[in-house]
Amino acid sequence: MSHIVITGANGFVGRALVRRLQGESRHCLTLIDQAFDAGSRAPGTRQIKGSFGDAAVLDAALQQPADIVFHLASVPGSLAEREHALGYQVNLQATLALAHRLAGQGRQLRPAPRLVFASSVAVYGPLDGETVHEDQPPRPAISYGAHKLMAEIELADLSRRGELDAVSLRLPGIVARPPTESGHGSAFMSLVMHRLAAGEAYVCPVSPHATAWWMSLPCCVDNLLHAASMSTVGAPSSRSWQLPVLHLSMEQLLDALVQRYGERCRQLLSHAPEERIEALFGRYPALHTPAALEAGFRHDGDAANLIRQALAPAS
Amino acid sequence: MSHIVITGANGFVGRALVRRLQGESRHCLTLIDQAFDAGSRAPGTRQIKGSFGDAAVLDAALQQPADIVFHLASVPGSLAEREHALGYQVNLQATLALAHRLAGQGRQLRPAPRLVFASSVAVYGPLDGETVHEDQPPRPAISYGAHKLMAEIELADLSRRGELDAVSLRLPGIVARPPTESGHGSAFMSLVMHRLAAGEAYVCPVSPHATAWWMSLPCCVDNLLHAASMSTVGAPSSRSWQLPVLHLSMEQLLDALVQRYGERCRQLLSHAPEERIEALFGRYPALHTPAALEAGFRHDGDAANLIRQALAPAS
Numbered sequence: 101m102s103h104i105v106i107t108g109a110n111g112f113v114g115r116a117l118v119r120r121l122q123g124e125s126r127h128c129l130t131l132i133d134q135a136f137d138a139g140s141r142a143p144g145t146r147q148i149k150g151s152f153g154d155a156a157v158l159d160a161a162l163q164q165p166a167d168i169v170f171h172l173a174s175v176p177g178s179l180a181e182r183e184h185a186l187g188y189q190v191n192l193q194a195t196l197a198l199a200h201r202l203a204g205q206g207r208q209l210r211p212a213p214r215l216v217f218a219s220s221v222a223v224y225g226p227l228d229g230e231t232v233h234e235d236q237p238p239r240p241a242i243s244y245g246a247h248k249l250m251a252e253i254e255l256a257d258l259s260r261r262g263e264l265d266a267v268s269l270r271l272p273g274i275v276a277r278p279p280t281e282s283g284h285g286s287a288f289m290s291l292v293m294h295r296l297a298a299g300e301a302y303v304c305p306v307s308p309h310a311t312a313w314w315m316s317l318p319c320c321v322d323n324l325l326h327a328a329s330m331s332t333v334g335a336p337s338s339r340s341w342q343l344p345v346l347h348l349s350m351e352q353l354l355d356a357l358v359q360r361y362g363e364r365c366r367q368l369l370s371h372a373p374e375e376r377i378e379a380l381f382g383r384y385p386a387l388h389t390p391a392a393l394e395a396g397f398r399h400d401g402d403a404a405n406l407i408r409q410a411l412a413p414a415s
Numbered sequence: 416m417s418h419i420v421i422t423g424a425n426g427f428v429g430r431a432l433v434r435r436l437q438g439e440s441r442h443c444l445t446l447i448d449q450a451f452d453a454g455s456r457a458p459g460t461r462q463i464k465g466s467f468g469d470a471a472v473l474d475a476a477l478q479q480p481a482d483i484v485f486h487l488a489s490v491p492g493s494l495a496e497r498e499h500a501l502g503y504q505v506n507l508q509a510t511l512a513l514a515h516r517l518a519g520q521g522r523q524l525r526p527a528p529r530l531v532f533a534s535s536v537a538v539y540g541p542l543d544g545e546t547v548h549e550d551q552p553p554r555p556a557i558s559y560g561a562h563k564l565m566a567e568i569e570l571a572d573l574s575r576r577g578e579l580d581a582v583s584l585r586l587p588g589i590v591a592r593p594p595t596e597s598g599h600g601s602a603f604m605s606l607v608m609h610r611l612a613a614g615e616a617y618v619c620p621v622s623p624h625a626t627a628w629w630m631s632l633p634c635c636v637d638n639l640l641h642a643a644s645m646s647t648v649g650a651p652s653s654r655s656w657q658l659p660v661l662h663l664s665m666e667q668l669l670d671a672l673v674q675r676y677g678e679r680c681r682q683l684l685s686h687a688p689e690e691r692i693e694a695l696f697g698r699y700p701a702l703h704t705p706a707a708l709e710a711g712f713r714h715d716g717d718a719a720n721l722i723r724q725a726l727a728p729a730s
Contacts, residue, residue: 184576188515192569200503225652237552239652246572250565254507257561261499337540337554 104328105130105166107152107198108173110137112277113218116317117170117324118145130161133173153194158201165205168214168328171198177222177244178285184243191247199255203263215255216327217268219340221313223249227385234342234389242380256339259332267327268340269397272313273381274320275410286381289314290410292350296357296365297411306350307373310382313345314353316409319400326396336391344389344399346406350382356403419643420445420481422467422513423488425452427592428533431632432485432639433460445476448488468509473516480520483529483643486513492537492559493600499558506562514570518578530570531642532583534655536628538564542700549657549704557695571654574647582642583655584712587628588696589635590725601696604629605725607665611672611680612726621665622688625697628660629668631724634715641711651706659704659714661721665697671718 104121108114109131121127122142129145132152141147150157152173173190174180180187199215206212222245223238240246255266277290288305289312295302306312315323323343332339348356350371357365373382389397400406419436423429424446436442437457444460447467456462465472467488488505489495495502514530521527537560538553555561570581592605603620604627610617621627630638638658647654663671665686672680688697704712715721 235552237550240568240572241575241652243572243576246568250568253555253561253565253568257555257558260556261558337556 101126101128102167103128103130103164105132105161105169107132107169107171108218109133109147110135110140111172113274113317113320113324114170114172116321117172120321120325130166132157132161151190151194152198153190155197158198162201162205165209166202166213168216169198169202170216170218170324170328171195172218174218174248175244176284177220177242180244180247181242187243187247191244192250195247195251196254199251199258199264199266203258203261206258206263206265212259212263212265214328215264215266216324217251217255217266218324219248219252219268219270220245221270221272221342221384223252223270226379227383229385231386231388234387234392236342252338252340256337259339260337265332266339267330267332267335268338269323269327270340270342271320272315272343272345274315274317275406276317285377286312288377289381292353292369293357293407293410296354296368297361299361299364299368301368301370304350304369304371305374305377306382307371307378308351308354309349310373310378311347311349311384312381313384313387314348314400314406315343315345316400316406318409318412319398323397330396341392341395341397342387342389343397344392345387346399346401346403347384347386348403348406352403353407356407359404360407416441416443417482418443418445418479420447420476420484422447422484422486423533424448424462425450425455426487428589428632428635428639429485429487431636432487435636435640443479445481447472447476466505466509467513468505470512473513477516477520480524481517481528483531484513484517485531485533485639485643486510487533489533489563490559491599492535492557495559495562496557502558502562506559507565510562510566511569514566514573514579514581518573518576521573521578521580527574527578527580529643530579530581531639532566532570532581533639534563534567534583534585535560536585536587536657536699538567538585541694542698544700546701546703549702549707551657567653567655571652574654575652580647581654582645582647582650583653584638584642585655585657586635587630587658587660589630589632590721591632600692601627603692604696607668607684608672608722608725611669611683612676614676614679614683616683616685619665619684619686620689620692621697622686622693623666623669624664625688625693626662626664626699627696628699628702629663629715629721630658630660631715631721633724633727634713638712645711656707656710656712657702657704658712659707660702661714661716661718662699662701663718663721667718668722671722674719675722
């Protein structure tokens with residue numbers, strides 16, 4: 101039976117991952133987060149309340165060595181920009197501490213633990229041109245992206261040393277986040293879906309021709325699980341994969357919402373573009389990811405499926 | 416009068432930089448290193464003995480705010496690979512602590528302090544092909560290079576926030592290090608010069624056609640001083656410059672040594688290539704650095720001048 105540890109286990113992605121894993125009896129799960137919903141603990145699952153950056157929390161989580169760690173916890177980009185010291189502490193320093201803790205286990209016990217790290221497309225910074233390739237050199241333009249990139253580099257180095265077996269996934273905007281979640285500059289990507297599906301008006305902070313990279317929550321979980329079980333023999337030395345994405349403009353997304361929820365969606369949506377948000381989240385070019393596809397990672401297929409999966413119950 | 420702080424001030428590059436700066440009365444210098452030579456303290460210069468990673472040492476050094484910090488101290492690559500925790504602590508963590516300390520000053524007092532960071536060509540990892548360009552994506556293959564790259568990213572991010580004014584220079588092999596210095600896998604680049612100049616035999620751990628990137632110590636100091644005074648308006652967001660280098664094979668270097676020290680050099684030099692050293696330090700392709708040249712950085716010009724400068728007295 102393998103021991104799986106999940107940080108940020110009560111977050112948007114974490115909860116969906118936990119739901120998927122709890123169905124399988126061959127795992128025992130240790131969940132770490134600042135808080136858990138009352139009555140959410142399932143049999144065979146440990147919940148540890150606290151920060152993954154707290155050594156005592158890691159002591160408790162790793163009493164039994166971890167086979168697989170999903171590291172999902174982070175301070176989101178917009179919040180990390182405002183609360184810079186917090187983002188530095190959590191997104192960089194606590195992540196480094198977790199990685200070194202696991203590397204310490206990896207020096208004692210083989211095989212080294214698999215660490216699946218939720219990195220971000222924020223590592224790239226501004227992307228020019230019609231199309232970018234998955235080997236696009238990263239030039240982060242916000243601290244969140246800088247710290248994700250620095251963490252990727254350390255995980256790759258510890259993996260090179262054989263003390264860790266890391267897979268870093270650069271996640272695009274995952275939809276549809278609960279409308280109450282804040283701190284993400286890309287919140288509009290989820291809100292537009294929730295509002296139009298519910299028949300409510302929405303003023304979008306990017307223009308109709310703004311393009312973004314999209315992935316549904318179930319598709320994201322599929323990719324995380326694949327990252328946990330894939331072979332890393334022959335993996336690139338960076339241990340980083342840019343996940344395949346759907347590249348859609350707001351207009352294309354609207355067309356798909358109209359197909360599913362009817363013509364009224366066109367009246368419900370209006371635009372009041374904010375330059376900062378458009379620049380950070382609305383100018384993504386097309387993306388080619390042949391190596392990630394070859395490695396078994398997937399996107400949602402098309403806009404209709406993206407919406408269906410993103411708004412599926414309990415996702 | 417500007418306050419200049421130098422870490423690693425008693426190292427190979429540090430001593431040469433200090434000699435150059437001590438001649439100028441418009442600076443006051445604070446030197447940090449683990450040890451200083453007895454009787455080496457010049458008037459107007461403070462020596463602080465200890466690690467720059469020690470908060471008390473930084474407290475003492477930064478009682479008076481720093482205008483310029485040259486951060487030269489590091490655990491060399493070969494040693495950092497063996498003593499991994501030490502390299503992680505000094506090359507990454509202590510460097511981050513220094514940067515955040517200076518950023519704290521930069522948030523209080525404008526202009527933000529200039530930090531000249533001695534990064535390394537070790538950030539690149541294996542370089543394929545005939546020629547590489549200064550925007551070559553880094554893929555570090557040793558922890559030393561990974562930590563230098565991570566530090567560059569953090570310095571760029573703090574500079575973007577306006578709290579620091581960083582310039583990271585990717586240094587090639589600087590010659591000629593004292594024959595007693597250890598911990599550098601590239602030590603052969605200096606030893607071959609010292610030994611042949613002294614008429615002593617030398618068994619070189621790379622082959623005659625091995626190519627490396629070279630820079631003399633005086634040229635390196637010129638570039639560090641330029642980095643301290645240049646404008647960073649319009650600088651690349653990475654704040655990193657690959658210094659121009661001389662790209663020379665061991666054969667080309669030998670020819671230049673023969674020109675200066677005579678034909679006997681050919682008999683004194685033999686080769687016993689070690690694959691690991693050849694792979695890390697002997698396969699550098701040609702390098703184009705148009706942006707660094709445009710920004711005012713320089714290499715030694717030619718092999719004859721490299722040797723003359725590298726072996727000049729007191730350099």
